[in-house]
Amino acid sequence: MKNSVEQDERIAKMTFASVYPHYIIKIEKKGRTREELQEVISWLTGFDIREIEALIASKATFEEIFSQAKVPSSASLITGVICGYRVEDILNPLTQKVRYLDKLVDELAKGRKMEKIIRKDVGRS
Template identity: 65%
Template sequence: MTSANDHHERVAKLTFAAVYPHYVTKVEKKGRTREELHQVISWLTGFNEKALQKQISDQITFKEFFQRAKLNPNAHLITGVICGYRVEEIDNPLTQQVRYLDKLVDELAKGKKMEKILRTE
Protein backbone atom coordinates (compact mmCIF):
# COMPACT_ATOMS: atom_id res chain seq x y z
CA MET A 1 0.00 0.00 0.00
CA THR A 2 1.36 3.43 -0.88
CA SER A 3 1.69 6.22 1.65
CA ALA A 4 -1.16 8.05 -0.13
CA ASN A 5 -3.38 5.01 0.27
CA ASP A 6 -2.35 4.75 3.93
CA HIS A 7 -3.30 8.39 4.40
CA HIS A 8 -6.70 7.93 2.72
CA GLU A 9 -7.37 4.85 4.87
CA ARG A 10 -6.49 6.72 8.08
CA VAL A 11 -8.78 9.59 7.11
CA ALA A 12 -11.64 7.16 6.41
CA LYS A 13 -11.25 5.51 9.83
CA LEU A 14 -11.09 8.72 11.88
CA THR A 15 -14.28 9.34 13.81
CA PHE A 16 -16.04 12.63 13.32
CA ALA A 17 -16.67 12.79 17.09
CA ALA A 18 -12.91 12.67 17.75
CA VAL A 19 -12.19 15.61 15.43
CA TYR A 20 -15.28 17.72 16.17
CA PRO A 21 -14.00 19.10 19.53
CA HIS A 22 -10.87 20.33 17.73
CA TYR A 23 -13.06 22.20 15.25
CA VAL A 24 -14.97 23.80 18.13
CA THR A 25 -11.77 24.79 19.94
CA LYS A 26 -10.24 26.22 16.76
CA VAL A 27 -13.18 28.47 15.92
CA GLU A 28 -13.96 29.54 19.49
CA LYS A 29 -10.32 30.45 20.13
CA LYS A 30 -10.63 32.87 17.20
CA GLY A 31 -13.86 34.45 18.45
CA ARG A 32 -16.34 32.50 16.33
CA THR A 33 -19.21 30.46 17.77
CA ARG A 34 -20.25 26.84 17.85
CA GLU A 35 -23.46 27.94 16.10
CA GLU A 36 -21.44 29.37 13.21
CA LEU A 37 -19.45 26.12 13.04
CA HIS A 38 -22.71 24.16 12.87
CA GLN A 39 -23.97 26.48 10.13
CA VAL A 40 -20.84 25.74 8.09
CA ILE A 41 -21.09 21.98 8.69
CA SER A 42 -24.79 22.06 7.82
CA TRP A 43 -24.11 23.95 4.57
CA LEU A 44 -21.57 21.34 3.48
CA THR A 45 -23.34 18.18 4.66
CA GLY A 46 -27.04 18.98 4.88
CA PHE A 47 -27.14 17.83 8.53
CA ASN A 48 -29.43 19.87 10.76
CA GLU A 49 -28.60 20.31 14.45
CA LYS A 50 -30.30 17.08 15.54
CA ALA A 51 -28.70 15.01 12.75
CA LEU A 52 -25.28 16.48 13.50
CA GLN A 53 -25.58 15.56 17.17
CA LYS A 54 -26.57 12.03 16.14
CA GLN A 55 -23.43 11.68 14.00
CA ILE A 56 -21.36 12.72 17.02
CA SER A 57 -23.13 10.43 19.50
CA ASP A 58 -23.00 7.47 17.08
CA GLN A 59 -19.19 7.82 16.95
CA ILE A 60 -19.22 7.29 13.18
CA THR A 61 -16.16 7.41 10.97
CA PHE A 62 -15.62 10.14 8.42
CA LYS A 63 -16.39 7.53 5.77
CA GLU A 64 -19.84 6.93 7.30
CA PHE A 65 -20.28 10.65 8.00
CA PHE A 66 -19.92 11.60 4.36
CA GLN A 67 -21.91 8.57 3.16
CA ARG A 68 -24.82 9.87 5.26
CA ALA A 69 -24.30 13.48 4.21
CA LYS A 70 -25.94 15.22 1.27
CA LEU A 71 -22.96 17.18 -0.01
CA ASN A 72 -23.76 20.74 -1.04
CA PRO A 73 -23.77 21.07 -4.85
CA ASN A 74 -21.48 24.10 -4.48
CA ALA A 75 -18.85 22.19 -2.51
CA HIS A 76 -16.68 22.14 -5.64
CA LEU A 77 -16.29 25.91 -5.18
CA ILE A 78 -14.15 25.26 -2.09
CA THR A 79 -10.58 25.77 -3.23
CA GLY A 80 -7.23 26.53 -1.70
CA VAL A 81 -4.58 24.84 0.37
CA ILE A 82 -5.27 22.89 3.54
CA CYS A 83 -2.84 20.51 5.25
CA GLY A 84 -0.38 21.16 2.42
CA TYR A 85 -2.73 20.02 -0.36
CA ARG A 86 -4.87 21.96 -2.82
CA VAL A 87 -8.37 20.69 -2.03
CA GLU A 88 -9.48 20.92 -5.64
CA GLU A 89 -6.65 18.57 -6.69
CA ILE A 90 -7.24 15.77 -4.15
CA ASP A 91 -8.16 12.67 -6.16
CA ASN A 92 -9.68 10.58 -3.35
CA PRO A 93 -13.34 11.70 -2.99
CA LEU A 94 -13.58 11.02 0.76
CA THR A 95 -10.30 12.72 1.59
CA GLN A 96 -11.38 15.67 -0.55
CA GLN A 97 -14.69 15.92 1.32
CA VAL A 98 -12.91 15.85 4.71
CA ARG A 99 -10.52 18.55 3.47
CA TYR A 100 -13.50 20.60 2.26
CA LEU A 101 -14.75 20.56 5.85
CA ASP A 102 -11.28 21.37 7.19
CA LYS A 103 -11.01 24.30 4.76
CA LEU A 104 -14.40 25.70 5.79
CA VAL A 105 -13.48 25.46 9.48
CA ASP A 106 -10.16 27.15 8.72
CA GLU A 107 -11.90 29.98 6.85
CA LEU A 108 -14.32 30.45 9.75
CA ALA A 109 -11.46 30.58 12.25
CA LYS A 110 -9.60 33.09 10.08
CA GLY A 111 -12.53 35.48 10.29
CA LYS A 112 -13.91 35.24 6.76
CA LYS A 113 -17.44 36.52 6.28
CA MET A 114 -20.07 33.78 6.41
CA GLU A 115 -21.31 34.72 2.91
CA LYS A 116 -17.86 33.97 1.48
CA ILE A 117 -17.47 30.74 3.46
CA LEU A 118 -20.87 29.50 2.27
CA ARG A 119 -20.06 30.52 -1.30
CA THR A 120 -23.11 32.79 -1.63
CA GLU A 121 -21.18 35.85 -2.92
Template identity: 65%
Template sequence: MTTTPEHDARIATMTFSSVYPHYITKVEKKGRTKEELHQVIKWLTGFNDSKLQELIAKKATFKIFFEEAKLNSNVEKIKGVICGYRIENIETSLTKQVRYLDKLVDELAKGRKIEKILRT
Protein backbone atom coordinates in the same frame (compact mmCIF):
# COMPACT_ATOMS: atom_id res chain seq x y z
CA MET B 1 -0.30 16.55 -4.84
CA THR B 2 -1.74 13.09 -4.39
CA THR B 3 -2.40 11.45 -1.07
CA THR B 4 -1.07 8.03 -0.11
CA PRO B 5 -3.37 5.03 0.39
CA GLU B 6 -2.31 4.97 4.05
CA HIS B 7 -3.28 8.62 4.48
CA ASP B 8 -6.67 8.00 2.84
CA ALA B 9 -7.31 4.93 5.01
CA ARG B 10 -6.44 6.85 8.18
CA ILE B 11 -8.90 9.61 7.26
CA ALA B 12 -11.65 7.08 6.43
CA THR B 13 -11.40 5.41 9.85
CA MET B 14 -11.02 8.59 11.91
CA THR B 15 -14.19 9.45 13.80
CA PHE B 16 -15.90 12.78 13.34
CA SER B 17 -16.51 12.90 17.11
CA SER B 18 -12.74 12.85 17.74
CA VAL B 19 -12.16 15.90 15.53
CA TYR B 20 -15.31 17.90 16.28
CA PRO B 21 -14.11 19.24 19.69
CA HIS B 22 -10.97 20.54 17.95
CA TYR B 23 -13.12 22.35 15.39
CA ILE B 24 -15.06 24.02 18.21
CA THR B 25 -11.89 25.01 20.07
CA LYS B 26 -10.33 26.39 16.91
CA VAL B 27 -13.25 28.62 15.97
CA GLU B 28 -14.06 29.76 19.52
CA LYS B 29 -10.43 30.67 20.17
CA LYS B 30 -10.75 33.09 17.25
CA GLY B 31 -14.02 34.63 18.46
CA ARG B 32 -16.43 32.60 16.34
CA THR B 33 -19.30 30.50 17.71
CA LYS B 34 -20.37 26.88 17.76
CA GLU B 35 -23.54 28.00 15.99
CA GLU B 36 -21.48 29.45 13.13
CA LEU B 37 -19.54 26.19 12.95
CA HIS B 38 -22.82 24.26 12.72
CA GLN B 39 -24.01 26.64 10.00
CA VAL B 40 -20.89 25.86 7.96
CA ILE B 41 -21.24 22.10 8.53
CA LYS B 42 -24.92 22.24 7.58
CA TRP B 43 -24.11 24.11 4.37
CA LEU B 44 -21.53 21.49 3.39
CA THR B 45 -23.36 18.32 4.46
CA GLY B 46 -27.05 19.16 4.80
CA PHE B 47 -27.02 17.90 8.41
CA ASN B 48 -29.19 19.65 10.98
CA ASP B 49 -28.14 19.84 14.64
CA SER B 50 -29.92 16.64 15.66
CA LYS B 51 -28.34 14.61 12.83
CA LEU B 52 -24.94 16.05 13.72
CA GLN B 53 -25.42 15.04 17.37
CA GLU B 54 -26.55 11.56 16.29
CA LEU B 55 -23.37 11.08 14.23
CA ILE B 56 -21.24 12.31 17.13
CA ALA B 57 -23.01 9.99 19.60
CA LYS B 58 -22.57 6.91 17.42
CA LYS B 59 -18.92 7.82 16.79
CA ALA B 60 -19.35 7.78 13.03
CA THR B 61 -16.19 7.56 10.98
CA PHE B 62 -15.59 10.20 8.34
CA LYS B 63 -16.46 7.50 5.80
CA ILE B 64 -19.93 7.07 7.33
CA PHE B 65 -20.26 10.80 7.99
CA PHE B 66 -19.82 11.68 4.32
CA GLU B 67 -21.78 8.67 3.03
CA GLU B 68 -24.79 10.08 4.89
CA ALA B 69 -24.13 13.68 3.78
CA LYS B 70 -25.75 15.41 0.84
CA LEU B 71 -22.95 17.70 -0.29
CA ASN B 72 -23.82 21.23 -1.30
CA SER B 73 -23.95 21.78 -5.06
CA ASN B 74 -21.39 24.61 -4.73
CA VAL B 75 -18.78 22.40 -3.06
CA GLU B 76 -16.49 22.59 -6.11
CA LYS B 77 -16.04 26.31 -5.38
CA ILE B 78 -13.97 25.40 -2.31
CA LYS B 79 -10.39 25.74 -3.44
CA GLY B 80 -7.00 26.30 -1.90
CA VAL B 81 -4.47 24.55 0.28
CA ILE B 82 -5.26 22.86 3.57
CA CYS B 83 -2.97 20.58 5.57
CA GLY B 84 -0.39 20.82 2.78
CA TYR B 85 -2.74 19.58 0.06
CA ARG B 86 -4.32 21.59 -2.75
CA ILE B 87 -7.97 20.58 -2.45
CA GLU B 88 -8.76 20.65 -6.14
CA ASN B 89 -5.91 18.18 -6.82
CA ILE B 90 -6.93 15.53 -4.27
CA GLU B 91 -8.04 12.44 -6.17
CA THR B 92 -9.65 10.39 -3.39
CA SER B 93 -13.25 11.51 -2.95
CA LEU B 94 -13.50 10.99 0.82
CA THR B 95 -10.19 12.70 1.52
CA LYS B 96 -11.30 15.64 -0.63
CA GLN B 97 -14.59 15.88 1.28
CA VAL B 98 -12.82 15.91 4.65
CA ARG B 99 -10.46 18.60 3.39
CA TYR B 100 -13.46 20.65 2.22
CA LEU B 101 -14.69 20.59 5.82
CA ASP B 102 -11.22 21.43 7.16
CA LYS B 103 -10.96 24.36 4.76
CA LEU B 104 -14.35 25.77 5.76
CA VAL B 105 -13.49 25.49 9.47
CA ASP B 106 -10.16 27.18 8.79
CA GLU B 107 -11.85 30.05 6.92
CA LEU B 108 -14.32 30.48 9.80
CA ALA B 109 -11.49 30.58 12.33
CA LYS B 110 -9.60 33.13 10.23
CA GLY B 111 -12.55 35.52 10.43
CA ARG B 112 -13.84 35.22 6.88
CA LYS B 113 -17.43 36.40 6.47
CA ILE B 114 -20.04 33.63 6.56
CA GLU B 115 -21.43 34.69 3.17
CA LYS B 116 -18.02 34.12 1.59
CA ILE B 117 -17.46 30.82 3.39
CA LEU B 118 -20.82 29.56 2.16
CA ARG B 119 -19.97 30.62 -1.39
CA THR B 120 -23.14 32.71 -1.77
Protein backbone atom coordinates in the same frame (compact mmCIF):
# COMPACT_ATOMS: atom_id res chain seq x y z
CA MET C 1 1.10 16.46 -3.82
CA LYS C 2 -0.89 13.25 -3.64
CA ASN C 3 -2.43 11.61 -0.62
CA SER C 4 -1.29 8.07 -0.01
CA VAL C 5 -3.74 5.19 0.07
CA GLU C 6 -2.87 4.69 3.74
CA GLN C 7 -3.65 8.33 4.53
CA ASP C 8 -6.97 8.11 2.64
CA GLU C 9 -7.89 5.00 4.66
CA ARG C 10 -6.89 6.65 7.94
CA ILE C 11 -9.08 9.67 7.16
CA ALA C 12 -12.02 7.43 6.19
CA LYS C 13 -11.86 5.53 9.50
CA MET C 14 -11.34 8.62 11.68
CA THR C 15 -14.37 9.47 13.80
CA PHE C 16 -15.98 12.86 13.49
CA ALA C 17 -16.29 12.88 17.30
CA SER C 18 -12.49 12.81 17.61
CA VAL C 19 -12.07 15.90 15.40
CA TYR C 20 -15.11 18.00 16.35
CA PRO C 21 -13.70 19.23 19.71
CA HIS C 22 -10.61 20.50 17.86
CA TYR C 23 -12.83 22.40 15.45
CA ILE C 24 -14.62 24.02 18.39
CA ILE C 25 -11.38 25.02 20.11
CA LYS C 26 -9.99 26.45 16.88
CA ILE C 27 -13.00 28.61 16.03
CA GLU C 28 -13.81 29.75 19.59
CA LYS C 29 -10.21 30.82 20.13
CA LYS C 30 -10.74 33.20 17.21
CA GLY C 31 -14.07 34.53 18.51
CA ARG C 32 -16.40 32.46 16.34
CA THR C 33 -19.35 30.48 17.70
CA ARG C 34 -20.47 26.86 17.77
CA GLU C 35 -23.61 27.94 15.95
CA GLU C 36 -21.48 29.26 13.08
CA LEU C 37 -19.52 26.01 13.02
CA GLN C 38 -22.74 24.01 12.94
CA GLU C 39 -24.05 26.19 10.11
CA VAL C 40 -20.91 25.46 8.07
CA ILE C 41 -21.12 21.72 8.77
CA SER C 42 -24.83 21.71 7.93
CA TRP C 43 -24.23 23.49 4.63
CA LEU C 44 -21.53 21.02 3.57
CA THR C 45 -23.30 17.85 4.72
CA GLY C 46 -27.01 18.63 4.67
CA PHE C 47 -27.33 17.45 8.30
CA ASP C 48 -29.20 19.55 10.85
CA ILE C 49 -27.91 20.12 14.39
CA ARG C 50 -29.70 17.07 15.84
CA GLU C 51 -28.24 14.85 13.13
CA ILE C 52 -24.76 16.29 13.71
CA GLU C 53 -25.06 15.62 17.45
CA ALA C 54 -26.25 12.07 16.77
CA LEU C 55 -23.28 11.43 14.47
CA ILE C 56 -20.93 12.68 17.19
CA ALA C 57 -22.64 10.53 19.85
CA SER C 58 -22.52 7.42 17.66
CA LYS C 59 -18.83 8.01 16.86
CA ALA C 60 -19.55 7.89 13.14
CA THR C 61 -16.52 7.80 10.86
CA PHE C 62 -15.99 10.31 8.09
CA GLU C 63 -16.68 7.49 5.65
CA GLU C 64 -20.09 6.88 7.27
CA ILE C 65 -20.91 10.57 7.45
CA PHE C 66 -20.08 11.42 3.87
CA SER C 67 -21.80 8.31 2.53
CA GLN C 68 -25.04 9.80 3.92
CA ALA C 69 -24.26 13.50 3.38
CA LYS C 70 -25.86 15.64 0.71
CA VAL C 71 -22.80 17.67 -0.32
CA PRO C 72 -23.85 20.64 -2.48
CA SER C 73 -22.43 20.88 -5.98
CA SER C 74 -21.10 24.31 -5.04
CA ALA C 75 -18.65 22.60 -2.66
CA SER C 76 -16.42 22.29 -5.72
CA LEU C 77 -15.94 26.07 -5.42
CA ILE C 78 -13.88 25.44 -2.26
CA THR C 79 -10.26 25.91 -3.20
CA GLY C 80 -6.96 26.50 -1.49
CA VAL C 81 -4.44 24.69 0.64
CA ILE C 82 -5.18 22.76 3.81
CA CYS C 83 -2.72 20.45 5.54
CA GLY C 84 -0.29 20.98 2.67
CA TYR C 85 -2.72 19.84 -0.04
CA ARG C 86 -4.68 21.85 -2.61
CA VAL C 87 -8.23 20.69 -1.92
CA GLU C 88 -9.25 21.00 -5.55
CA ASP C 89 -6.45 18.57 -6.56
CA ILE C 90 -7.24 15.76 -4.11
CA LEU C 91 -8.21 12.68 -6.12
CA ASN C 92 -9.94 10.58 -3.46
CA PRO C 93 -13.54 11.91 -3.24
CA LEU C 94 -13.94 11.14 0.48
CA THR C 95 -10.61 12.68 1.44
CA GLN C 96 -11.50 15.73 -0.64
CA LYS C 97 -14.80 16.17 1.21
CA VAL C 98 -13.09 15.89 4.60
CA ARG C 99 -10.51 18.46 3.48
CA TYR C 100 -13.36 20.70 2.27
CA LEU C 101 -14.66 20.61 5.83
CA ASP C 102 -11.20 21.36 7.23
CA LYS C 103 -10.88 24.29 4.83
CA LEU C 104 -14.27 25.70 5.82
CA VAL C 105 -13.39 25.46 9.52
CA ASP C 106 -10.09 27.18 8.77
CA GLU C 107 -11.87 30.00 6.90
CA LEU C 108 -14.31 30.39 9.80
CA ALA C 109 -11.44 30.61 12.30
CA LYS C 110 -9.66 33.18 10.12
CA GLY C 111 -12.68 35.48 10.33
CA ARG C 112 -14.00 35.08 6.82
CA LYS C 113 -17.59 36.25 6.43
CA MET C 114 -20.20 33.50 6.45
CA GLU C 115 -21.54 34.63 3.06
CA LYS C 116 -18.11 33.88 1.59
CA ILE C 117 -17.62 30.57 3.41
CA ILE C 118 -20.93 29.13 2.29
CA ARG C 119 -20.55 29.04 -1.46
CA LYS C 120 -23.68 29.44 -3.52
CA ASP C 121 -24.39 27.58 -6.73
CA VAL C 122 -24.19 29.89 -9.71
CA GLY C 123 -27.57 30.17 -11.38
CA ARG C 124 -29.53 29.15 -8.29
CA SER C 125 -31.85 31.48 -6.40
